[in-house]
Amino acid sequence: MATNPVPSAPLEAPRTPAKTNRIGLQVLDYRGGKTTLCAGCGHNAISERIIDAFYEMGVQPERVMKLSGIGCSSKSPAYFMSRSHSFNSVHGRMPSVATGALLGNHTMKALAVSGDGDSASIGIGQFVHLMRRNVPMIYIIEDNGVYGLTKGQFSATADIGSKLKTGVINDLPPIDTCTLAIQLGATFVGRSFSGDKKQLLAMLKAAIAHNGTVLLDVISPCVTFNDHEGSTKSYKYMQEHDEAIDEVGFVPFFQEIDVEYDPGTTINVQMHDGSHMRLRKLHEDFDPTDRVASIAAQLHAHANNEVLTGVFYINTQQPSFTEMLNLVDEPLGTLPDDRVRPGRAVLEEMMQRLM
Amino acid sequence: MATEDVALAASAEQSILSKPDTHHQTPQSTIVNDFSIQIATVNGSGSQSANSVLLRSIFRMGIPVSGKNLFPSNIAGLPTWYTIRASKDGYVARKKEIDILIAMNPETSKEDILSLPVGAAAIYEESADLKQFRDDVACYPVPFDKLTAAVCPEAKLRKLVKNMIYVGVAAQLLQMDMQAVEAALRKQFAKKVKAADLNWAAVQAGYEYAAANFTKNDPFLLQPMNATEGKIIIDGNAAAALGSIFAGCTVVMWYPITPSSSLVENFIDLAKRYRIGPDGKATFAIVQAEDELAAIGAVLGAGWAGARSMTATSGPGISLMAEFAGLGYYAELPGVIFDVQRTGPSTGMPTRNQQGDLLSVAYLSHGDTKHVMLIPGSVRECYEMAMDAFDLAEQLQTPIFVMSDLDLGMNNWMSEPFAYPEKPLNRGKVLSAEDLTRLGGFARYKDVDGDGIGYRTLPGTDHPLAAYFTRGSGHNEKALYTERPDDYVHNMERLSRKFETARSLVPQPEVVQSGKSRIGLIAFGTSDFATRESRDQLLKEFKLDTDYLRIRAFPFSREIHDFIASHDRVYVIEQNRDAQMLSLLKLDLDAKDIVRLRSIRHFNGLPLDARTITDDLVSQEGI
Numbered sequence: 001m002a003t004n005p006v007p008s009a010p011l012e013a014p015r016t017p018a019k020t021n022r023i024g025l026q027v028l029d030y031r032g033g034k035t036t037l038c039a040g041c042g043h044n045a046i047s048e049r050i051i052d053a054f055y056e057m058g059v060q061p062e063r064v065m066k067l068s069g070i071g072c073s074s075k076s077p078a079y080f081m082s083r084s085h086s087f088n089s090v091h092g093r094m095p096s097v098a099t100g101a102l103l104g105n106h107t108m109k110a111l112a113v114s115g116d117g118d119s120a121s122i123g124i125g126q127f128v129h130l131m132r133r134n135v136p137m138i139y140i141i142e143d144n145g146v147y148g149l150t151k152g153q154f155s156a157t158a159d160i161g162s163k164l165k166t167g168v169i170n171d172l173p174p175i176d177t178c179t180l181a182i183q184l185g186a187t188f189v190g191r192s193f194s195g196d197k198k199q200l201l202a203m204l205k206a207a208i209a210h211n212g213t214v215l216l217d218v219i220s221p222c223v224t225f226n227d228h229e230g231s232t233k234s235y236k237y238m239q240e241h242d243e244a245i246d247e248v249g250f251v252p253f254f255q256e257i258d259v260e261y262d263p264g265t266t267i268n269v270q271m272h273d274g275s276h277m278r279l280r281k282l283h284e285d286f287d288p289t290d291r292v293a294s295i296a297a298q299l300h301a302h303a304n305n306e307v308l309t310g311v312f313y314i315n316t317q318q319p320s321f322t323e324m325l326n327l328v329d330e331p332l333g334t335l336p337d338d339r340v341r342p343g344r345a346v347l348e349e350m351m352q353r354l355m
Numbered sequence: 356m357a358t359e360d361v362a363l364a365a366s367a368e369q370s371i372l373s374k375p376d377t378h379h380q381t382p383q384s385t386i387v388n389d390f391s392i393q394i395a396t397v398n399g400s401g402s403q404s405a406n407s408v409l410l411r412s413i414f415r416m417g418i419p420v421s422g423k424n425l426f427p428s429n430i431a432g433l434p435t436w437y438t439i440r441a442s443k444d445g446y447v448a449r450k451k452e453i454d455i456l457i458a459m460n461p462e463t464s465k466e467d468i469l470s471l472p473v474g475a476a477a478i479y480e481e482s483a484d485l486k487q488f489r490d491d492v493a494c495y496p497v498p499f500d501k502l503t504a505a506v507c508p509e510a511k512l513r514k515l516v517k518n519m520i521y522v523g524v525a526a527q528l529l530q531m532d533m534q535a536v537e538a539a540l541r542k543q544f545a546k547k548v549k550a551a552d553l554n555w556a557a558v559q560a561g562y563e564y565a566a567a568n569f570t571k572n573d574p575f576l577l578q579p580m581n582a583t584e585g586k587i588i589i590d591g592n593a594a595a596a597l598g599s600i601f602a603g604c605t606v607v608m609w610y611p612i613t614p615s616s617s618l619v620e621n622f623i624d625l626a627k628r629y630r631i632g633p634d635g636k637a638t639f640a641i642v643q644a645e646d647e648l649a650a651i652g653a654v655l656g657a658g659w660a661g662a663r664s665m666t667a668t669s670g671p672g673i674s675l676m677a678e679f680a681g682l683g684y685y686a687e688l689p690g691v692i693f694d695v696q697r698t699g700p701s702t703g704m705p706t707r708n709q710q711g712d713l714l715s716v717a718y719l720s721h722g723d724t725k726h727v728m729l730i731p732g733s734v735r736e737c738y739e740m741a742m743d744a745f746d747l748a749e750q751l752q753t754p755i756f757v758m759s760d761l762d763l764g765m766n767n768w769m770s771e772p773f774a775y776p777e778k779p780l781n782r783g784k785v786l787s788a789e790d791l792t793r794l795g796g797f798a799r800y801k802d803v804d805g806d807g808i809g810y811r812t813l814p815g816t817d818h819p820l821a822a823y824f825t826r827g828s829g830h831n832e833k834a835l836y837t838e839r840p841d842d843y844v845h846n847m848e849r850l851s852r853k854f855e856t857a858r859s860l861v862p863q864p865e866v867v868q869s870g871k872s873r874i875g876l877i878a879f880g881t882s883d884f885a886t887r888e889s890r891d892q893l894l895k896e897f898k899l900d901t902d903y904l905r906i907r908a909f910p911f912s913r914e915i916h917d918f919i920a921s922h923d924r925v926y927v928i929e930q931n932r933d934a935q936m937l938s939l940l941k942l943d944l945d946a947k948d949i950v951r952l953r954s955i956r957h958f959n960g961l962p963l964d965a966r967t968i969t970d971d972l973v974s975q976e977g978i
Binding site for chain 1: 585586587589608630639642644648649653654655658659661663772776812813815816819823825826827828836
């Protein structure tokens with residue numbers, strides 16, 4: 001049947017090149033495994049924002065280590081950035097593992113994910129010591145006020161008067177991890193809400209640019225155990241009580257600064273990597289470089305039943321823990337033998353002295 | 356702790372357990388280079404320098420010597436005893452009988468002199484008038500305060516200088532070589548010439564007083580030998596710190612606890628001296644942790660990131676580390692933990708000795724967890740096993756516990772000088788980015804080589820396939836979360852295989868046997884010194900020839916099984932109540948060999964002595 005014309009090869013569909021970031025990676029390169037958390041869980045939204053932030057900042061995923069403790073939140077590092085080494089440690093003790101890992105390789109970027117039970121209840125001991133050391137890492141508390149994996153008991157961040165599904169009312173005061181962190185020496189402290197994409201993304205990008213401990217307490221409602229009427233960590237409660245102390249803007253170091261700002265209302269913070277964080281004050285007299293004022297603002301908000309969000313405190317001058325240790329530039333873990341084992345003469349001298 | 360309790364600890368054991376030594380009843384004969392001196396003082400009184408000078412003077416005379424500090428868990432004001440043993444035969448275990456007492460503590464001096472065997476000697480403050488309690492002991496009363504005031508015009512220094520008077524008195528009575536004493540003293544004070552001069556004047560004052568006032572009435576003499584030439588004196592903690600420096604340890608996170616603190620403090624000194632570059636930058640990070648949980652957490656985190664990391668602790672710290680130890684075993688993280696054991700349970704007696712953590716460390720943490728333990732039996736092994744531990748931690752990808760104890764860690768011991776490590780560091784199975792390109796990926800927990808040990812990558816490896824997910828939850832070969840029964844069993848069986856591999860990689864036992872004896876002795880760590888001496892006692896006094904094996908690590912190597920199988924009765928000698936090493940052996944042995952085991956235990960907090968072993972063994976043998 002030679003009469004039939006040979007069908008021509010189908011035309012290549014014109015492919016639009018996949019969108020990439022400044023180091024040529026796609027957002028796909030920052031994705032992780034499929035989440036096993038409940039549909040609607042605030043933690044999933046936070047994982048999405050982490051992916052966006054690291055993608056947009058163009059951080060090489062192989063240069064990041066993810067660390068977590070135990071709990072729903074601590075599972076989430078499996079759901080983003082699979083190309084980063086990850087360490088899911090033991091309950092409440094991730095801070096020490098993170099500290100050790102950074103001492104072993106201080107050239108890495110460390111991102112820690114914990115929960116309110118993992119940090120404020122079982123882990124408060126290690127939490128406070130991490131904060132006072134200003135270990136250079138991002139520490140996210142995915143805060144829902146309850147234990148998810150053990151089915152809905154209160155954690156230590158539950159507010160007075162908050163009600164469980166079973167009707168149990170919490171009558172003990174909450175631990176405010178942000179206030180603690182500011183008081184103890186963390187150098188970048190803020191709170192956000194898993195439902196506030198814009199604020200959370202800007203804060204995460206600024207966190208990546210910071211050198212020192214970043215503590216982000218992110219209210220992240222538990223749709224299964226703590227999203228009902230009477231809960232102070234529900235989506236509805238947050239929508240009604242979220243009070244931003246400042247509007248967080250961020251200009252990364254690799255972008256030209258083209259937005260003007262009013263120095264009367266906006267504080268411009270030059271970050272460690274050359275990026276700029278712009279904090280437009282929404283509360284009069286608020287100064288995010290003043291620890292005392294910042295802690296006072298928290299206490300006032302508690303008294304007024306407001307959930308304060310935004311960047312509360314920033315200090316870009318304080319040296320980080322690894323800087324204070326004055327380490328060599330290369331990672332300690334992979335220094336060659338001759339840099340970590342003193343020579344023969346040293347041992348001989350020691351032996352002479354002991355004779 | 357009340358003063359009485361502490362006093363009892365030292366003297367009760369002596370008065371109850373020791374039988375008067377008959378050779379002391381003939382003071383005319385001399386006993387040369389074979390006796391012990393006990394200095395009873397108050398802690399915080401600064402007697403340490405004087406005791407050290409005495410010890411090092413004997414060492415400089417070429418006489419084998421060992422020193423033990425028996426101190427309370429207290430900063431100042433409670434009784435302390437320092438015991439020096441000179442032994443021409445080279446025995447360095449504690450000797451139960453005290454031959455010469457230097458009684459400087461009025462609170463305990465009566466009990467101290469009452470605990471002496473017949474024929475012993477006592478040097479004491481004149482005003483204490485101890486002679487009234489014993490007419491069968493050679494008494495040397497000294498007006499310490501008067502002599503001190505004469506050489507030390509500055510009143511506030513007298514308390515310290517007073518101790519040097521007894522060095523001089525003892526030197527005269529024992530006929531010591533005064534050149535050796537002066538050399539030891541000047542080395543002790545190093546560059547502090549004024550302090551050295553003052554102290555030397557005190558030694559001389561004591562010497563002259565004794566020469567002018569005493570007629571020697573005891574048999575004890577020190578005469579120069581040539582048995583310490585080229586040897587060093589060091590404590591086990593300092594030796595372990597030195598080993599850690601030469602092992603290339605880079606990360607230390609620790610929480611202070613007696614008797615382990617000086618291990619890290621020595622490491623800090625050494626690191627500052629030898630591990631800071633010309634630009635002032637450090638190749639080490641040392642962090643004092645908030646507790647032992649944080650210490651081991653950081654050690655494992657650093658090990659995961661590729662660093663050689665360690666911590667040092669003792670029993671209570673080990674208990675706190677239990678959860679992390681299980682993570683280290685299951686997630687396969689390298690790290691070195693020095694356990695300088697002390698007397699438990701609980702707070703126990705923090706400044707007394709025991710080998711009491713073997714069982715808890717071997718299986719530290721919940722579930723089917725087991726750990727590798729290295730057991731140094733000398734200061735040289737503290738040094739060498741520190742290096743072995745860092746190699747093994749990375750080779751086996753697991754925490755390694757080095758089981759030292761207070762006696763070894765905090766007391767001074769003679770040793771041959773340490774040898775420089777000839778082998779390069781063994782960093783274990785680590786894949787580079789190039790390896791990953793060549794292999795096209797890897798599975799973290801896959802047993803590629805059949806030894807149970809997988810390949811790992813380090814954070815920061817520049818390859819898209821380098822990362823894996825480390826977790827203490829159920830995982831498969833690819834480090835992915837799993838609750839599948841077969842994945843779990845597969846992984847746990849591989850971990851067992853890895854432990855079997857460890858049997859042949861850990862330090863092998865030391866065996867001393869004639870091949871003719873039906874009786875075997877097994878000891879380890881600081882039980883070794885007394886066991887060696889006891890073997891000589893058994894041979895000399897009872898014509899009983901014994902074979903001997905010293906365990907140096909857990910899991911046990913084949914040689915240990917063979918040794919037990921080839922003897923009718925095997926005595927396991929250890930310093931704990933529950934026969935912990937014997938229990939570990941039972942779990943590992945064939946049933947037919949378990950019945951061969953006998954137990955000799957000592958657990959009163961004082962270091963083990965030879966006579967205790969000899970008496971117990973002779974009684975069990977029905978000799």
